[in-house]
Amino acid sequence: MSLIKDLDSILTGMNSVAIGGHIRPDGDCVGSTLATYNYLKKYYPNIEVKLFLQPIQDYFRFLNLSSDITWDLSEDKVFDLFIVLDCGDADRLGDSKKYLEKARHTACIDHHVSNSGFADLEFIYPEASSTCELVYELMDKSKVDKDIAECLYVGMVHDTGVFQYSCTSKKTMCYAGELMDKGIDYSKIVNDTFFAKTFNENRALGHALDKSRLYLDGKVVSSVFYLSEMEEYGIKPSELDSVVSNLLRTKGVEVSIFMYEVAPGELKVSTRSKGKVNVAELCMRHGGGGHERAAGCSCRKSYEDGLNEFLDELREQI
Ligand SMILES: [Mn+2]
The missing domain is CATH 3.90.1640.10 (inorganic pyrophosphatase (n-terminal core))
Incomplete structure (x- = not known):
């Protein structure tokens, strides 16, 4: 070498x-x-x-x-x-x-x-x-x-x-x-x-942001997008790439979580952190991986159940 x-x-x-x-x-x-x-x-x-x-x-x-x-x-x-x-x-x-x-x-x-x-x-x-x-x-x-x-x-x-x-x-x-x-x-x-985004991508982003909710005293923000909604907005899962980073811009938030359905009953989880929480560790515990501030994994539970698990783990770190 x-x-x-x-x-x-x-x-x-x-x-x-x-x-x-x-x-x-x-x-x-x-x-x-x-x-x-x-x-x-x-x-x-x-x-x-x-x-x-x-x-x-x-x-x-x-x-x-x-x-x-x-x-x-x-x-x-x-x-x-x-x-x-x-x-x-x-x-x-x-x-x-x-x-x-x-x-x-x-x-x-x-x-x-x-x-x-x-x-x-x-x-x-x-x-x-x-x-x-x-x-x-x-x-x-x-x-x-x-x-x-x-x-x-x-x-x-x-x-x-x-x-x-x-x-x-x-x-x-x-x-x-x-x-x-x-x-x-x-x-x-x-x-x-x-x-630059297509018109449909932008409308879908707006929908995802509109559906977002705050958890853990406003330290975590999360949203979800289902296949039926992708059909309604005329977009593919890959066109939702920017949602999770947009969620992280929310003031006071440390971690953003975005889940989107890639197949019936299967959610792809995308997470971002401003630095206090290592989301790579979080996602690795769920079979995924990534970087300290940007990581992902899969979830085969309902959005509500999957999110609750993440929130339980995040509660200790935040
Ligand atoms: Mn590179």
């Missing part, structure tokens, strides 16, 4: 490179892989490069060369180098892992605390806000053009909750400022990829 000095140094002598990220790619995963892909396409035209990712959200499609992303894994190819980005575990690559296993060289650029160290070349810093921050650090900054800057900015915005979460550092802000200098439409990027 050795440390990556810069991106250019690991590309010299390579004829074929594969780039991959985690399954169900988020903004940082899409941004870091596409930034690297654009860099190779522009400055290393002689390298054959492939970018393997599962289908991405429509709002990331404005990024340059996003249409080159493929999940066609039928070719039996041995790449000179496989670059893994924003992925702490080889299994989270999904089926593209087979190219990693056969590649002559492997590199990993990542910021997950849990990274198991599976590549020959590494650049892993859990304190970094995003993988995009690390990718920018490894690139020759004079070669970062507007297309690459847009990709990197998307990743930083998404993994910091628009520069809000505690992972945001002075360095993050400095890098973001340098990317703004490349002429990107930073305001549009934030709105279109992070805040």
Whole structure:
């Protein structure tokens, strides 16, 4: 295992490179892989490069060369180098892992605390806000053009909750400022990829907030959404992603809980904390997991019974 000095140094002598990220790619995963892909396409035209990712959200499609992303894994190819980005575990690559296993060289650029160290070349810093921050650090900054800057900015915005979460550092802000200098439409990027919602999503969010109730002297807020309501509002469960963080904005609240039905009799539980309560521990006791301030699990009881269990456990901590 050795440390990556810069991106250019690991590309010299390579004829074929594969780039991959985690399954169900988020903004940082899409941004870091596409930034690297654009860099190779522009400055290393002689390298054959492939970018393997599962289908991405429509709002990331404005990024340059996003249409080159493929999940066609039928070719039996041995790449000179496989670059893994924003992925702490080889299994989270999904089926593209087979190219990693056969590649002559492997590199990993990542910021997950849990990274198991599976590549020959590494650049892993859990304190970094995003993988995009690390990718920018490894690139020759004079070669970062507007297309690459847009990709990197998307990743930083998404993994910091628009520069809000505690992972945001002075360095993050400095890098973001340098990317703004490349002429990107930073305001549009934030709105279109992070805040914008469909009309139905917004109406459903309003309904979920309207149904919310306070518990434990106003320290916990909770709401629920059933399949019948999703049908009524014309939305999918994945379009309720922002409800739980919106609930947490309630003044005086320490923990927000949002449950939504994913199949008859099965609720998905999503929790957020402002910091006093470790919701990862709470969800782990119910077979789930996550981070201290954002975690989830499943519930096969009624909403009322499930919520009462959580409240009993939270009562001691709050
Ligand atoms: Mn990330």
